[in-house]
Amino acid sequence: MPDPSSPRRISRRGLLGYAGTTGLGAAAGAGLVVAAGGGSPAPANPAGPAAPVPGATVSPWGAHQPGVAQHPPAVTEIVALDLLEGVEREALGRLMRVWTGDVEALTAGRGAPGDPAPWLSAAAADLTITVGVGPGALGADRFGEGPSGFAEVPPMTHDRLEERWSGGDLCVTVAGRDGTTVAHAVRRMVADAEPFARLRWRQVGSWNGTDPDGRPQTGRNLFGQVDGSGNPRPGTELFDDTVWVGGGRWAGATTMVLRRIRMDLDTWDDLTRDEQERSVGRTLADGAPLTGGAELDDLDLTAQAQGRLVVPLDAHARRSHPSLHGGRRIFRKGANYTREVETPRGARVESGLLFASYQADLADQFVPLQRSLDELDQLNEWTTAIGSAVFVVLPGFEAGSWLGESLLT
Amino acid sequence: MPDPSSPRRISRRGLLGYAGTTGLGAAAGAGLVVAAGGGSPAPANPAGPAAPVPGATVSPWGAHQPGVAQHPPAVTEIVALDLLEGVEREALGRLMRVWTGDVEALTAGRGAPGDPAPWLSAAAADLTITVGVGPGALGADRFGEGPSGFAEVPPMTHDRLEERWSGGDLCVTVAGRDGTTVAHAVRRMVADAEPFARLRWRQVGSWNGTDPDGRPQTGRNLFGQVDGSGNPRPGTELFDDTVWVGGGRWAGATTMVLRRIRMDLDTWDDLTRDEQERSVGRTLADGAPLTGGAELDDLDLTAQAQGRLVVPLDAHARRSHPSLHGGRRIFRKGANYTREVETPRGARVESGLLFASYQADLADQFVPLQRSLDELDQLNEWTTAIGSAVFVVLPGFEAGSWLGESLLT
Numbered sequence: 001m002p003d004p005s006s007p008r009r010i011s012r013r014g015l016l017g018y019a020g021t022t023g024l025g026a027a028a029g030a031g032l033v034v035a036a037g038g039g040s041p042a043p044a045n046p047a048g049p050a051a052p053v054p055g056a057t058v059s060p061w062g063a064h065q066p067g068v069a070q071h072p073p074a075v076t077e078i079v080a081l082d083l084l085e086g087v088e089r090e091a092l093g094r095l096m097r098v099w100t101g102d103v104e105a106l107t108a109g110r111g112a113p114g115d116p117a118p119w120l121s122a123a124a125a126d127l128t129i130t131v132g133v134g135p136g137a138l139g140a141d142r143f144g145e146g147p148s149g150f151a152e153v154p155p156m157t158h159d160r161l162e163e164r165w166s167g168g169d170l171c172v173t174v175a176g177r178d179g180t181t182v183a184h185a186v187r188r189m190v191a192d193a194e195p196f197a198r199l200r201w202r203q204v205g206s207w208n209g210t211d212p213d214g215r216p217q218t219g220r221n222l223f224g225q226v227d228g229s230g231n232p233r234p235g236t237e238l239f240d241d242t243v244w245v246g247g248g249r250w251a252g253a254t255t256m257v258l259r260r261i262r263m264d265l266d267t268w269d270d271l272t273r274d275e276q277e278r279s280v281g282r283t284l285a286d287g288a289p290l291t292g293g294a295e296l297d298d299l300d301l302t303a304q305a306q307g308r309l310v311v312p313l314d315a316h317a318r319r320s321h322p323s324l325h326g327g328r329r330i331f332r333k334g335a336n337y338t339r340e341v342e343t344p345r346g347a348r349v350e351s352g353l354l355f356a357s358y359q360a361d362l363a364d365q366f367v368p369l370q371r372s373l374d375e376l377d378q379l380n381e382w383t384t385a386i387g388s389a390v391f392v393v394l395p396g397f398e399a400g401s402w403l404g405e406s407l408l409t
Numbered sequence: 410m411p412d413p414s415s416p417r418r419i420s421r422r423g424l425l426g427y428a429g430t431t432g433l434g435a436a437a438g439a440g441l442v443v444a445a446g447g448g449s450p451a452p453a454n455p456a457g458p459a460a461p462v463p464g465a466t467v468s469p470w471g472a473h474q475p476g477v478a479q480h481p482p483a484v485t486e487i488v489a490l491d492l493l494e495g496v497e498r499e500a501l502g503r504l505m506r507v508w509t510g511d512v513e514a515l516t517a518g519r520g521a522p523g524d525p526a527p528w529l530s531a532a533a534a535d536l537t538i539t540v541g542v543g544p545g546a547l548g549a550d551r552f553g554e555g556p557s558g559f560a561e562v563p564p565m566t567h568d569r570l571e572e573r574w575s576g577g578d579l580c581v582t583v584a585g586r587d588g589t590t591v592a593h594a595v596r597r598m599v600a601d602a603e604p605f606a607r608l609r610w611r612q613v614g615s616w617n618g619t620d621p622d623g624r625p626q627t628g629r630n631l632f633g634q635v636d637g638s639g640n641p642r643p644g645t646e647l648f649d650d651t652v653w654v655g656g657g658r659w660a661g662a663t664t665m666v667l668r669r670i671r672m673d674l675d676t677w678d679d680l681t682r683d684e685q686e687r688s689v690g691r692t693l694a695d696g697a698p699l700t701g702g703a704e705l706d707d708l709d710l711t712a713q714a715q716g717r718l719v720v721p722l723d724a725h726a727r728r729s730h731p732s733l734h735g736g737r738r739i740f741r742k743g744a745n746y747t748r749e750v751e752t753p754r755g756a757r758v759e760s761g762l763l764f765a766s767y768q769a770d771l772a773d774q775f776v777p778l779q780r781s782l783d784e785l786d787q788l789n790e791w792t793t794a795i796g797s798a799v800f801v802v803l804p805g806f807e808a809g810s811w812l813g814e815s816l817l818t
Contacts, residue, residue, distance in 0.1 A: 074483065074587060075615070082755075109621070116678045116685075117633030119693060124621040164751060178483060179588075179615025180631070183747045187674070187758070199756045202749040206484070206588025212518070212533040222589070224526030265596070269525045276525075284528060338592045340611040342573060346491075347608045349596070 060107045063252045064396040067128030069234040072207040075182045076175045076335040080168025081197035088141040093408045095196045100402035103129045112188040125181035132391030136169035147250035149363035156374040165260040165387025168200045205335025205354040222336050226287025242329045252395030255362040260387030262352040268382045279378035281317035316379045328365045331358045469516045472661045473805040476537030478643040481616040484591045485584040485744040489577025490606035497550040502817045504605045509811035512538045521597040534590035541800030545578035556659035558772035565783040574669040574796025577609045614744025614763040631745050635696025638704050651738045654769050661804030664771040669796030671761040677791045688787035690726035725788045737774045740767045
């Protein structure tokens with residue numbers, strides 16, 4: 001059992017707090033831990049929580065799994081597994097206890113129990129590991145009934161889903177600074193699940209969530225768009241209401257939709273900058289609304305210029321605006337992916353976004369939003385969902401407990 | 410044309426110097442540039458050059474392309490391209506001038522000329538871009554005769570080469586801190602080459618070259634081995650003699666062999682730690698020779714214990730030891746790769762190493778070493794070369810000049 005008082009652990013409060021003038025660099029150089037109190041938003045920190053401090057580790061314990069609210073790290077690897085036949089409640093409990101031990105060790109920078117290569121677990125990796133369960137892991141013999149509104153995303157007109165990027169009974173998201181450490185942690189988790197589940201798919205992406213001075217920034221997708229400006233800010237009531245299941249046996253959980261969105265960079269690059277900006281409703285330079293202000297300011301959906309709406313009716317930021325959805329929101333995180341594909345005419349690179357949406361109630365928050373975008377969204381011209389999966393992210397756990405304990409016992 | 414006096418540029422000397430107590434973190438926090446003089450080795454810095462400072466950029470100018478000697482960064486993406494028919498000397502000159510402009514802009518954190526998404530070029534990415542040319546780009550109509558000893562690697566008994574990871578007329582290696590920025594730079598370079606060349610393959614890997622305190626470390630492959638301890642140290646005469654072509658029209662160039670080495674982690678994990686360590690001749694904990702001392706100390710190939718050689722006859726570190734090869738050496742850099750593969754029984758992850766070897770004379774330095782390992786090396790049991798390619802890394806260029814200018818004009 002790791003020592004929760006370890007000086008290199010960032011407290012949950014510290015994780016969500018503001019690193020401020022301490023900054024990424026100075027803290028690392030001095031070997032300090034960022035645990036500044038208070039969760040008050042700071043203008044230099046649009047995306048919410050502070051960027052991880054190299055060499056620090058993120059505590060795995062608390063009311064929620066910490067990877068959800070964590071500022072997007074450099075590397076995210078997500079795997080889905082399918083449960084083997086006959087794996088029911090008791091076996092799931094065994095798996096969850098094994099995984100809990102793995103999560104505690106790997107996020108502390110130690111090798112997982114029995115790891116033949118513990119040196120690949122590095123404290124410098126700022127690792128989080130987030131465990132979720134899919135529809136196939138629910139039901140009376142497994143995790144029981146899911147939280148309210150949890151179900152598969154209904155088919156969308158623009159979907160071109162491939163089985164190889166879709167579905168799954170279990171999901172493990174490993175995120176951190178270093179791709180090798182992340183890959184090793186994923187391998188350990190998948191290997192330790194071998195008696196219970198088989199790998200279904202694996203997806204890997206990157207995100208640039210820090211500016212040249214090491215301060216957190218929202219980050220950009222491969223179209224070059226600042227992506228995630230409209231997110232509720234971790235540490236706020238709005239975030240908590242949006243993301244966490246508030247009560248019942250799933251209290252502290254959230255639901256996750258993962259969509260693999262292929263992006264056609266070539267045709268996108270053919271657009272003028274004006275066309276690109278109007279398709280979203282934000283400037284490319286800094287993500288500010290086309291109606292003025294700074295990145296985090298709200299869009300003025302009524303603003304007109306030269307007799308037409310500044311943010312067009314089919315602009316992505318209008319179609320997904322909470323005011324069109326009764327104030328309902330999601331919390332979204334992206335990871336850019338590229339993948340080499342063999343074709344008869346040689347190699348090609350497929351590019352896109354691993355789009356993760358977190359919300360308390362999938363049917364109430366995510367589905368209407370997605371339907372609205374499916375009906376009308378300029379971005380549909382250059383983006384195609386080729387994978388889709390839904391999971392309940394298990395509630396957090398405290399030291400001495402384990403993932404899903406209250407749900408399985 | 411970027412300003413070479415830009416305060417954020419690290420000088421070549423600074424790049425190879427010792428960051429010392431300034432450290433990664435403090436320098437970044439204070440916005441300083443690490444340009445400490447002197448190239449004297451420091452014990453805390455086994456791999457040679459200092460780790461990049463976040464937010465700083467690496468100057469593209471000098472006698473050599475800087476990516477070769479650069480401390481291995483987090484992400485390395487390598488692409489090979491095939492020249493289109495009819496692309497000869499003059500067209501190659503046009504491509505090299507375009508690429509030179511791209512390299513100067515992208516490594517400065519600016520968008521490449523004409524880049525529709527310049528915001529994806531970030532100064533925080535510590536980018537280097539290294540350009541090489543393959544056998545098909547040589548000859549009278551193209552880059553002329555290659556440097557002494559430059560040729561394809563002859564077939565090795567243990568090779569299982571796949572066309573999709575082998576060969577190529579041109580090579581671009583982009584390395585940096587952030588996968589999104591790296592992928593964007595690769596995309597720009599490939600797009601700008603479109604009138605001249607077509608993508609042949611693309612390979613991506615990661616490396617953990619910094620310890621939890623942000624100091625450079627040698628790093629580990631996916632077997633968990635410290636990998637690269639025997640390297641000559643950048644900034645030393647031994648390094649220069651090993652790597653750089655010393656005179657003639659290719660002065661300042663080097664040759665690069667890229668091998669895609671699949672690693673069977675499952676069977677490797679089945680070995681005892683003793684078996685793992687004896688297969689290489691080094692400890693797993695810190696890469697020190699099994700005959701004692703620290704990571705950078707030389708192996709004692711004669712040492713015996715209990716009547717047997719401590720470093721077995723077929724240990725990798727013995728078979729590749731310079732003393733067995735007339736003192737000849739290579740400079741090697743690795744990047745760990747993982748790739749999801751579809752199989753009839755579901756997804757599988759292929760793991761391995763993108764192994765890059767740099768040497769002045771490929772036939773004289775690399776080939777005998779590779780033959781020796783092909784004949785006898787315990788690691789052949791768990792590793793298989795599935796790709797192979799050779800390139801001449803062009804000499805460096807100064808501001809106002811361009812890549813390959815003296816070779817093409």
